[in-house]
Amino acid sequence: MSEVDDLIKDLKNDDKKVKQRAAERLGEIGETVEALRALQEASDDRDRGTKNKAKAAVLKVQERIDRKSSGGAWGSSSFSDDDSDERQLEITSATERKTESEDALRMMLVETQKGTINLDGSIYEPQEGDDSEERPTIDATGQFSIKNTGETDRIWDIDVSINEPGLTNLEKEYHVNELAPQEEWIQEYDIKDIQESLTIGFSEVIDTFPDTEESSNVLVYGQSMQTNLIYIMRGEKELLDINFSKELPVHFSDVSIQRVSLGDAAIEEGSLVWKIPKLGKGEEAELKVTCLITVEDIEIKRTGKAQISFYSDQEGAFSSLDVYGSDGLVRNYSYIEADEIEDRPDHWNCKLVFNNRSEFPVELRDVKISRGDEVYIMHEFRSGDVFVESNTTWESEVWTTVDEDLPRFEKNVYFTVKPEILYKASSEITVVDTEMRVANVKASKSYGIEEVDSYRETQIPTTIEVQNIGSLAFSTLTIKDHLPRKFLPADSDNISVKVGDEEITDYEVSYEPNDIEDADKEHEMIVKINREISPEEITSLKYSPTLKAEPDSEFTGVAEITAELAEPGPNLVREVEDWLTGATINVVHARKAITFGKTVNPGAEAGIYEIQIIYKNRGNKVLNDVKIRDIVPEGFSLLDDNMSDLADDESVPEGNKRTWTFDSVEIDQEIEINYRMQGESDEFEAGKAQTSIL
Structure with missing residues (x-):
């Protein structure tokens, strides 16, 4: 080694x-x-x-x-x-x-x-x-x-x-x-x-809705989206050897290069590569690519990171620095040659000689020869005018002076070694990948009852629930509910909206047509919710329109959701066939028939009375929310009750009003309530217990 x-x-x-x-x-x-x-x-x-x-x-x-x-x-x-x-x-x-x-x-x-x-x-x-x-x-x-x-x-x-x-x-x-x-x-x-000193301008636009005016990188669940990828480079200074490389995610398919205005672009081993040999100051280059993104789930998609590298040989590429003045001294020798003129005694021809004895070229900047107030030579050279190469000399023009002795002068020679100035700048920039969010929604509509009686005005408890099941928030949500003929829309006091567990008031309600008293017309109730709906959040709309229908009718509720997205992109609209579970109401021709009776009997001991109440549904429909009431007269107290868990008490002038509540009473079902009461003094009126209320 x-x-x-x-x-x-x-x-x-x-x-x-x-x-x-x-x-x-x-x-x-x-x-x-x-x-x-x-x-x-x-x-x-x-x-x-x-x-x-x-x-x-x-x-x-x-x-x-x-x-x-x-x-x-x-x-x-x-x-x-x-x-x-x-x-x-x-x-x-x-x-x-x-x-x-x-x-x-x-x-x-x-x-x-x-x-x-x-x-x-x-x-x-x-x-x-x-x-x-x-x-x-x-x-x-x-x-x-x-x-x-x-x-x-x-x-x-x-x-x-x-x-x-x-x-x-x-x-x-x-x-x-x-x-x-x-x-x-x-x-x-x-x-x-x-x-403030980036030397390259860059932009990447990923547009999943290329036919719309405003670009958007929003994805819509269940769609195959033709997508434009547009990249722009701009040189703030002259840039050389620009290399752009972008990872292409697996969900980008059918990638195709459509246009490149400068340099060469290619798809290489799962990456988009764009090379620009030279980009001039103020010059722009554009690359356009298309791909297909098929959205089969609601997971957030990444766009793929990119790298840009380049270099510049321009001064102050990043910092705006520039070396504008420099000097340094090296070995030199300057002297004045003075020769007395042959036929003119005391008259001297003079010149300045500058001898560059160094290994470097030098640049003359200023030369001044004077004596007292008299200036013989003055040169202020511009940069680059006079160079004296290594081991060579420079001579001034000749001037003449008169002097009986040897002439003496003041000599000033300003020079500098010739500088070599180099600028080098290199850059490696990472372009962060971003998220592509998926927009999606689901909803359900339900009626609180499945059947209503014919010819009877009935309030229909109605609930529409909309859930944001995508990864992108909604900025507003509009629910358009269709009300068939024979429905009268609910007034605004009979409408409630919740987002999550919070009941809100920042919504607007309108009707089309606006004459909501005419039950012979179909109506659209439009509720616009003016707040952001986050992913997974559920919005609940509850209201109770009134229905008065003829026998053997059936009503199916449909609705439409329009979600305005929190990021640039077209509105998300879902039709009933796509997403909504339609609710149905049947109209039946039914009449109620009940039996209600009450007996009062003395108990086994003095002052104690036994009361029996009979309630029977003899009609052809189930009765819902049945309330049976009775009065325990003043002067009596309740001893026991076989259905006390269903009872509530209320003090009234006549005594204690007791109410039993039943969620429903089936056809032919009979309810029997038994309770006992006891007189609280020697004087009481048991006959008042004969009174019954329904």
């Missing part, structure tokens, strides 16, 4: 000092793709020392790989095509402001971004229980480095000015005393408010 292999292994050691030494050493000797990848992984290490040393080493190893693969030209990628799918946050080629020499004062801004966004491109807000690996928090970091890339000369007195450092914790200006050959100065920084 080689030293590099040992160092790569040490990067995963539990001892942070071992990891730091390994990262530092790999930065010194590493020149393989494997070493680079190991250092990139270590750049996310929890130990800050390891993280910083690994980041610094990444740049060194990357440079060696690039020089090796391109013969020394900085910036080309050393990865093969087979490697490209595996790398995630690889720092690739960058815009270079190159000098003619490879030796330079190299300044580099490297920025790396990770994070999670929503389908609409907004920043995802972390939720409790999130896996930070699956849904990383949006974050961006950077590294600003200054390196003397020369082989022999030092660079000193280096000053750098940074434009717009406000999104970072960098200073506006930095001063480095000197850098020896191959020495590097590094400043790590964090990028704040990254939400």
Whole structure:
């Protein structure tokens, strides 16, 4: 095993000092793709020392790989095509402001971004229980480095000015005393408010109702739904090598690519893959895909997460940083050559000579030659106007001066080593998958009685129950109940609505037609409930319309439910054939016939009386809610009662009114009630017990 292999292994050691030494050493000797990848992984290490040393080493190893693969030209990628799918946050080629020499004062801004966004491109807000690996928090970091890339000369007195450092914790200006050959100065920084500096605009629209005006990702139980998937990318800066990959859930079938405006798209091993080599600033790219979703249950469906990776070689890709001013000094020699004119004594022809003795090209900025108030030469060169290559000279124009002695001047020459400025930014964004909820409803309608007597006005206790059995809430619920002829709708005081166990009042009632006193017309009673109905919640509507029907009639109740969904999507409408258990009422021609009798007999002891009440149903229908009443006269007290568990007492002026209640009395059934009472004084009137009430 080689030293590099040992160092790569040490990067995963539990001892942070071992990891730091390994990262530092790999930065010194590493020149393989494997070493680079190991250092990139270590750049996310929890130990800050390891993280910083690994980041610094990444740049060194990357440079060696690039020089090796391109013969020394900085910036080309050393990865093969087979490697490209595996790398995630690889720092690739960058815009270079190159000098003619490879030796330079190299300044580099490297920025790396990770994070999670929503389908609409907004920043995802972390939720409790999130896996930070699956849904990383949006974050961006950077590294600003200054390196003397020369082989022999030092660079000193280096000053750098940074434009717009406000999104970072960098200073506006930095001063480095000197850098020896191959020495590097590094400043790590964090990028704040990254939400405001995303360089890619993204949106994913999953539309299960493509024929409607407003897009919706709602699913409806029992349907096979033709669905559009639309993806849009927009470059806030020029972006390169965009790779988009989306997991296709198993419930997405018949996936087909319909249109791609830029780049190439394909279905590969259960994923949708879209590659865009270059997306210009302000440019948009669109991909449209269709699929079929068959909804066979009410379980929430996931849309499948996606990954976006890209890089940018534009300055300040994430942070808006830009190096706009820099200078540094190297070995130089400037002097003035003064020659006395042959035929004009004391007249001198003079020129300034600047000799660049360093290995670096330098740029002249300002040149001023003066004596006292007299200025002979003044140049303020624009950036890039005058470069003096390594080991060459620059000469000014000639000026003439008069001096009896040797001329003396004040000389000011301002120059700087020519900087090389590189910008590199890479990003890996997770697009969080979202939920597709299923809308579904079931309902039942029941009448409190199954039969009514003919020609008799009867109130019909009616209950409609609607349950949200989907995974999507309703924002409003409308129940339209059909009332056949001979029904008179219930007035508003005779209507109650419950959501769950709560009786509510925020509902509206209307009728079509509105003349609800006309029993010869059919009517629709419409109840609109203006509140959210959660999944599994039951809504109960109770009311009692009045029915007066002819013999041998039959009435079947039907209804219609309209649920307005809490998320964008068309209303959920269910017809009776789909979901409702219809209730039926039969009209019978029946008349009641009863026998009611009462006897009073003295008991075995003085003052005690035995009372017997007989009640018999002699009619042809069952009697419901039968109440039998009797009076225990004043001056008497009740001793016992064979049906006391069915009795209630009420004090009245005549004495104690006792009422026995029976849920029903069958045809030909006879009820016999026996109770005893006792006089409470010497004077009582037992004859009053002969009185009976029905």
